Amino acid sequence: MKSAIPGSDEFTSRPLPRAELLSRISPRLPLHQLDDEQTHQVNALTYEVVRHRLWAITQEMGETLRRMSGSHVVTESNDFNFSICDELGEQVQVGTYNIGLIGSMDLAVTWTLQHRSDNPGIAEGDMFLCNDPWIGGGLHQNDAAVLAPIFHDGKLFGWTTAIAHQVDLGGPRPGSFSPSAHDVFGEAVPTPPVKVVRDGVLQRDIADAWVRRSRLPHLVGLDLRAKIAANKNAGEQILRLIGKYGADTVKAVMRRMMNDAERRLRAKLETLPDGTWTAVGYQEQAHTGDRGLHPIKVAMTKERDRLVFDFRGTAGQTGIINCPYPGLRAGIVFTVLPLLAGDIPWAAGGLMRCFEIVTDEDTITNASFPAAVGKGPFGPAWGAGNLVAEVLAKMLDAKPARRGDVQSICNGTTDLCVVSGVDVRSGARKGFVSPVFDVMAGGYGAQVHYDGVDTGGRLIIPSARAPDVEMTEYLYPLVALWRREQTDSGGPGRQRGGMSGSVCYVQHPDQTGTMSLVVSGTGKAANQNVGLAGGHPGNSQLDLVVRGIDVPRLAGATAIPAGLDELGGDIEVLPCEGESHLGPDDALYLHWQAGGGYGDPLLRPAGNVRDDVLHARVSAEAARDVYGVVLREDGEVDPAATDETRGRLRQQRATGSGLPGTRPAPIGAPDLSGARRLDDNLAVLESPDGGTVVCTHCGTGIGPLAGGAFVAALARRDAAPADAGPHIWRDPSVYVDAEIVFRQLFCPGCLTAVYSRVVPVHHPLPDDDYRSWT
Template sequence: MKLKTIDEITTSTLNRVDYDPVTAEVVQMRLVNIVGEMATTLKRTSGSPILTEAQDFCTAIFDEENEHIAFSGYVITHIGSSVEGVKSIPNYYDMESIKPGDHFIVNDPHTAGALHQGDVAIISPLFYKDEFIGWSFSNAHIADIGGMSPGGWAPVARDVYSEALRFVPTRLVSEGKYNYELFNLIRSNVRLPETVVNDIKSLIAANNVSQRRVTELIDQIGLEEYRKYCKVNKALSEKQMCEKISKIPNGIFQTEDWVEYDGYGDNKLVRVSCTLTVKDSSLHFDFSDTDPQLDAFINAGSGVMLGIVNGLMMIGLAFDIPINAGILRPIEIELGEPGTVVNPTVPAPVSCGHMEGGLGAGRALWEGMVQALQRSEDPAIRERTAALSHYSWPGNSWVGLDKAGNYTAFAVLDCGSGGLGGQSIGDGLDISCHEVMLGNSIPDVEINEGLYPMLYLWRSLNYGSGGHGFNRGGQGIDIAWIPYGTEALSGTLENAMAEIPSRGVLGGYPGATNLYKVHRDANAQSYIESNNRMPKLAELGDEEILPNHATNIKLSENDVFRQLTGGGGGYGDPLFRGIHKVAKDVADGYITQETAKIVYGVLIDSLNEADIEGTEALRTKMLSDRIGKPVTYLEKNHTEFGLISQDNALKCACCQASLSTTEENWREKVETKEYPLADRLKSLNIEIQERKQADLFLEESYCPSCGVLIETAIRKNG
């Protein structure tokens, strides 16, 4: 007999609960609509392009167990910062002292799970007829939060105290009444006081919406039913997540990646390690074997790590599951002893930990997931294998005076627009954001030019930046602008991916990385006035590569600032990309005829037409040269790549040749070639910044039977 109610509803007790699936879906979608309305409130009440245009925010609702019951996916990483933020409130306040109409401000990564200090959250208790029922959470990147650099990043900070204002959970509104003394403190410590205060009030307004709408929902279905269906929906999401994980074979996968910046410009690589254990219906990610924290802004707090791991799992596995705490339950995260880059302690600086240490951890864990997913015998699980995007946010922010003498501070929000990675079903999307920020967008050129002292010369595709593959990575963005209406600007730069690109998968190649460049004394304004058009790149004169992490970068009104963002990684061996697709890529300018020949083995004539017979002969030769023996090129047989697990053996997905048992190291059984990373990618016409030390290599592994490229791996010397 089914029980009408049950205190703890989990996957194991769900079948004993008397619930209506239709009502469960209606309640879940009602909550989704509420967090959506909270997001709309943010956009409609804020005056900041960071919210209205870039949509760099998130909203969420929790139950009284401090668990998600709804989450809006604008910046997915905030699934970690939100749960850590909500859990931090009882650490500072007696729950008996919390009343309806209270609102708490939070932005400290160390104590409250924020991604960085620039991400300010308002957390508000939800009540129904004076009974506590949960929390609402709104978070946004605020234009400025004080400290040594504008925009919330501090590349030269040596401790957290140098970076920005920090708010442990602090009551900003008490029973509906503003704490004006605290607002005055904020105003006096930020560069854009009115914009910042207005955005904070927008966050409060969003949470007020959630209180009204949740009350309306409970009025309709009753408090007992509301609580029951929140638990039911979490259990349903958990059940679906466990079912997907159970289709991945058990195994242990050890991977690593590196942060490029050590805070001092010594070019030291900072290692982030991940061990993924797949066991039955759970995933365990262990980051314990990671380098110690540094006095540089690269350290990633707990909110970052929870957000990166769970955010990637939302996209990789839970893309069609309602987002609530249920999808988090089968995922375990071990950060190891305190004091590492992914588990820092005070006073470690953290203002860019989400983009530096955090995204390094994301790249490492996804490499492990790729290895795990491709071993599944379920085609629907295997096809979730995809290459990562440029997987970074190369932020740059600027301050100065306009010609009227007014102070200005702004961030260029185009910066996150790189290419997404190639997927099993097609090419990566051009000019997108990286995986855990897919709800972001970029402002129109006119918005930026109307608000800030800048004039665009161009904004276009960064042609040739996508990683090569059977399905290639998307292209990044190429923008150039000049200071306009001001004599000079001073900038802060942050670029976590200049020397180490995101990997390609299943034989695809990495994409290009991000670069900052400047053309000094280009006199573009004079050129525009004289020629009545924007100058082209060749007309700007010599270029200078700017540092990837720096403050006080000077731009005069005669200089041109140029930013290039990287492309997504490629998916599958490029020698098997459709010949006509390659010809179209050449015609569209995505790749050159030279690239078509040396990477894809496709011969293109002067009319951009493919030579089919010549191409098949060239591809056959290239495959044979890889392994030193004759092979046959059969395009129709090569649509799956990497490895498949079958009958306790790992086999080439293309030719079905057995390479090893599932217990053996298959890399010892294949043909392998190793190249210096920057040199190899340059030979493939992919642009990355070369390291001072030649300590990184691209390892290419080929099937010894058919010559297909199984894996391209980035390795560190030693």
């Protein structure tokens, strides 16, 4: 009998070549398989009809789960997803909900094939329940998946999967997130795939053991049944499709869908420049009481039609800010699909063939058991995804035909706050756990030709929704003083980043006692939502509790407070990772992240800035101090004052940059015919020795491209973080010990910003991005 020791390789998953996977599956499990030749024998009309039917089935899975679930995570915020897979787990069709939840679903299926096909066996009518982040399917223990095999004529034809975030699966803290956990044993229990449905019958012993761990067993039990129903409905529809067109035809369409997606993405990659691009980001505070910054590093190499993401050099696993390999892979997938494959049907199995991952073991993006991994999805997985988005944008920006696809980083990460307590409004005492999902309304990053979408949602959850405030107030003993877009939150740039919002909650007037708060959020000191090509980052994430507010909670209130200043009381700044409480006279304030800007803010047309001020997207003060645009009392642009202010701001950039006394060169239209563009500000004049980098605005020759040598010739200035704008938290020392600066690099001629980041002072310069270029 084969046994497995918890924590060994038996309880981890990695992609396997098809032939090797087949060798590890029990010969007692018959598989329905096709040769590649058979995938080309389906006519075009049949292919399109079956392909679209498979797509419709996944959407119907979403409706089934939403209608059956009682959790606002599903019904209000769409934090779930689905997939249809072939017999070996490759994903043929995925939903447009939380893409992170299907980024490693195939790994969960392949693990189940390897470790469950012999004992207890995989048979018709079975389903498997899993929430083990090392195996796949979800990014942390709260992501619970149900995997359902589909059999036809006694052979395993394929799989359907349904997964959703569960509000609470146990552990020491409500919501199953523990900022002080030392390892996974201080969090919710991970469960490898167990047979929860056998021969079409729910196994009550497994279901009871599953819900017993939760503080909200009725919600977890209902979600379990909803996922089973979604899978059952999808399986029946796929069998009806097989009955109409034949198993070989449907399987041929499935294989062709993945092959076509792979072919189209590889063809797109062939059109993009080869090279290596790098990025470094940071996770703040590894656990309660920590004050460190923990780097994630990626070097993306594109060669012909493939990508390699190399994460070597990332910080070692520590505290709670870890994700296993499946989470890292999910972070790549939820970035690559919308940014590179937005115009390709999401047959994820084919798309994932186009990239490889290189990573060190025992790091925060490839953590080994028993590391604490509860923060995986909105910590290192999302942080890695942000860096992948950054390097993809740099690659796309260097290809003129693809510059329309460039996008600065969207909303950084989620702002996790779990509110819990006992609801006494109805006279009965009822426990509740409520993650604040208003934060779904994040700002999108700016593009080369467009501003970012304001409070548009989540890049990684195309169908994300912020819940209806009235539904939140109905379900939980909370009252919203406001939920609004926040002026100045979007990253300044030639194109402005999309705005984020804030929400302020107080206890319901009929509520008594104290509520517990668990908070976790990165991007409070060193920004996650960076800008590109000189664009500033979006706002710093900020979580506060205001103690002893003067504003009435509900009864007697006559107006919506305009801001924190009108609440009275004393402000408690909440940490990146930690716990607090919300009393009857307190207010909870969350300000989540916006999108980064693109291009130098001083290049934004003054009329656009005027419109931003008119619509309260930018304050008049930020218009003057960041964009250099001065408005008259009637709200119109003062051209002379604006020219003078922008000239003065450019001149100020020389202070501390190593160019004292420099007068900015005039911005004109230099002759760059034949030059190869690197981004909004830089281009390369080709020459046999690798070329010279020049400014696209004034024509100044900056330095050699070879080895990134020109970066050293850029003017550099490190200033206080507040110099980036009023949206940046002014005192990072509240969170971390490292010195944080607003770093900018400028053209030495016209002093146009080509790089703008809020980073630790030791953050590397971007010269590595050009070392492989010739």
